[in-house]
Amino acid sequence: VHRVTTTDDGQIRMLLHGTTMHGAQRMKDESGKPADHPVPMAYYYPEAPMTRGVELARRATGKSGADFRAGVVGLGAGVMACNSRAGERWRFFEIDPVVLKIASNPQQFTFLSTCQPNADVTIGDARLTVAKEGAASFDFLLIDAFASDAIPVHLLTQEALALYLEKLTPDGILALHVSNRHMDLHTIASATAKSLPGTLVGLA
Numbered sequence: 001v002h003r004v005t006t007t008d009d010g011q012i013r014m015l016l017h018g019t020t021m022h023g024a025q026r027m028k029d030e031s032g033k034p035a036d037h038p039v040p041m042a043y044y045y046p047e048a049p050m051t052r053g054v055e056l057a058r059r060a061t062g063k064s065g066a067d068f069r070a071g072v073v074g075l076g077a078g079v080m081a082c083n084s085r086a087g088e089r090w091r092f093f094e095i096d097p098v099v100l101k102i103a104s105n106p107q108q109f110t111f112l113s114t115c116q117p118n119a120d121v122t123i124g125d126a127r128l129t130v131a132k133e134g135a136a137s138f139d140f141l142l143i144d145a146f147a148s149d150a151i152p153v154h155l156l157t158q159e160a161l162a163l164y165l166e167k168l169t170p171d172g173i174l175a176l177h178v179s180n181r182h183m184d185l186h187t188i189a190s191a192t193a194k195s196l197p198g199t200l201v202g203l204a
Helices: 049-061 079-083 097-104 111-115 126-131 158-166 185-194
Strands: 002-006 012-017 020-026 069-073 089-094 120-123 138-143 168-176
Touching: 002 097, 012 097, 020 079, 049 079, 049 138, 049 168, 069 126, 079 089, 079 111, 089 097, 089 126, 097 111, 097 120, 126 158, 158 168
Parallel strands: 069 089, 069 138, 089 120, 138 168
Antiparallel strands: 002 012, 012 020
C-alpha cells in the first residue's frame, strides 16, 4: 500500500510503501512559508552517498551536459531528479505505475515537475527494461528498488550485477542502495560484486 502523509505541522511530506519511506519533501520553511524549491531529504539529502555517487560519476567520466547519462531504478517520489543538471540525460525505471502517478502529481510532490517536468520514465520490471538498454549506455546507474518489506533478490544476483555493469561506460559508477531492517544485504552485495572481474567495491 502506498501512502502519502504529511507531518502535523505541514512541513514534511513523505511517500511510504509499507514501512519504508521512498522520498520526503519539505513543504514549508521554518517560518511556515511554502518552500520555493524542492530539496532532497532523508537518505537523498544533498551530501548523501547516492548524491555523491552522481558527482563521482561526472568526475570519473569527465562528462557533462548531454554527454552525461544517468539511470535510476526505483522512482520513489522522484527525489533523484533534482540531482540532475541542465542538459544531462536521465532515465528512470519503475515497476509500479501508481508510484509514477504519485511522483508526477505536483499536488503531492514537486521533484519531477520542478527538476524534470518531462522525465524519461520506463515502466516495467527493471531486470527486463534495463536489459533492453544498449551496452555502455549509462555513466551512473543507481539500483534503488530494495525495501524492508520486500526484497527483490533477483536484482542482486551475480547475473543481475553483470547486466548492470554491461550497461555502464568504462569509467561509470554503479550504486546499490541496500539498507534493510531485517537482512544484511551489504555483505551479500559486496561479495557478489567482488566476484565479478574488473569491479572496485566501496561501501557508504
